[in-house]
Amino acid sequence: MQAADISTLESVALDATRDAAVAAYAWVGRNDQDAADAAATSAMRAALAEAPGRGTVVIGEGEKDDAPMLFNREVLGNGHGPDFDIAVDPLEGTSFSARDLPGSLATIAFAESGTMWSPGPGFYMDKIVVSAAAEGVVDLDDPPETTLAKVAEALGKKVADLRVMIMDKPRHEELIARVLQAGAAVQTPAGGDVGGSLAVLLPDHDVDLLLGVGGTPEGVMTAAAVRALGGGMLGRLAPQRDEEAEAIRAAGMSLDRIYDRDELVAGDAFFAATGVNGGALLGRPRVGDGMTITESLLITRGQIRHITHTTFD
Known part of the structure; x- marks a missing residue:
């Protein structure tokens, strides 16, 4: 992938985890991890649909847990740009989210097309x-x-x-x-x-x-x-x-x-996460006064970025 493509896809990945985290946060502490997972998955899928190019989900989460999912081999994006691989867990730590315990995250990773290992039926x-x-x-x-x-x-x-x-x-x-x-x-x-x-x-x-x-x-x-x-x-x-x-x-x-x-992961890759329940790694979304504030992490080649993002309603 070209540098410009990578920069754009980093923004897409961050948007996807932010949207998933905010959607899941509405279900925090409600003892319904499937509903939280479904909300995060739906929000993440919508964000990834806008990605430039074609992203193939090489490995998703739902099959292991019989949960709502971005399924293996699902193709997302607008088709206008590079091909790339996706590994995803829209809500990592579903039980934490359901019980409002710290540690749940919305997570995703992108890599060059054809470079992510697929474990097939291995969960x-x-x-x-x-x-x-x-x-x-x-x-x-x-x-x-x-x-x-x-x-x-x-x-x-x-x-x-x-x-x-x-x-x-x-x-x-x-x-x-x-x-x-x-x-x-x-x-x-x-x-x-x-x-x-x-x-x-x-x-x-x-x-x-x-x-x-x-x-x-x-x-x-x-x-x-x-x-x-x-x-x-x-x-x-x-x-x-x-x-x-x-x-x-x-x-x-x-x-x-x-x-x-x-x-x-055999090619250039990056990882993004946004906090859902808070914890030592990332804080939870803060919603109110006409704005939503999220805390995210972006890991790229040799670089770690902690990002606080504010969205105005």
């Missing part, structure tokens, strides 16, 4: 995310104790000084116990896969690595941000049900292959 993947300083030292086949030692050495720290992000899920009970036993500190949010990865990448957050199994849509979006900032990431499909594993095998895909950052 979950095992991941490691590290900052640029530890890029290239980790291996998904390593036990967690070895991973901690390698990352600590790369960062010039002791294992006891590391802070590790692992989602608080039953599948992670042993992993969390082993990381704690090794001496590292653990942050265990109930969800927020993308937000957890961003905490590793952003310099103003005290997190050294992310471990564990999360969603593949979140993984591809994370890879776009990791690639833009030169961090390290590895992923491997990790089905959580027998039927998911069978579908992956039927599609001719391997359950053993490890994908690195540049296989998950």
Whole structure:
């Protein structure tokens, strides 16, 4: 993509996440995550319909959760401009939104056409995310104790000084116990896969690595941000049900292959997010007095931008 195209698409991505965040915010605390997801999805689809060019949704969110969705292979845009790939989660952290807990985001990533990995029927993947300083030292086949030692050495720290992000899920009970036993500190949010990865990448957050199994849509979006900032990431499909594993095998895909950052997203990419419920990463929309104020994050090649945007009614 040309520089002018990228600049325009960055604006489209920010508009899409802002619109989705504001639409979802109307449902915050109403204990109806499907309605919030549907509102965010509808708003994001409308914004993306105005994008210059043709954007193909390589990976969406709804199929995993049987939720409203921007579906795989859906084509969006006005057709007048470049082709590009899209990875999307209009409302990441739907349960946070439903219960008005901090951490939900409207998220999207764009990449050059044909460069985003498609996991087919694979909804979950095992991941490691590290900052640029530890890029290239980790291996998904390593036990967690070895991973901690390698990352600590790369960062010039002791294992006891590391802070590790692992989602608080039953599948992670042993992993969390082993990381704690090794001496590292653990942050265990109930969800927020993308937000957890961003905490590793952003310099103003005290997190050294992310471990564990999360969603593949979140993984591809994370890879776009990791690639833009030169961090390290590895992923491997990790089905959580027998039927998911069978579908992956039927599609001719391997359950053993490890994908690195540049296989998950092989071309220039950028990532955008807007806060829905507020939290350490981004504040929630502020609506009133004839205006709406949103907080967004745009990650492009080597650059992190925090953007506060005001829309007047």
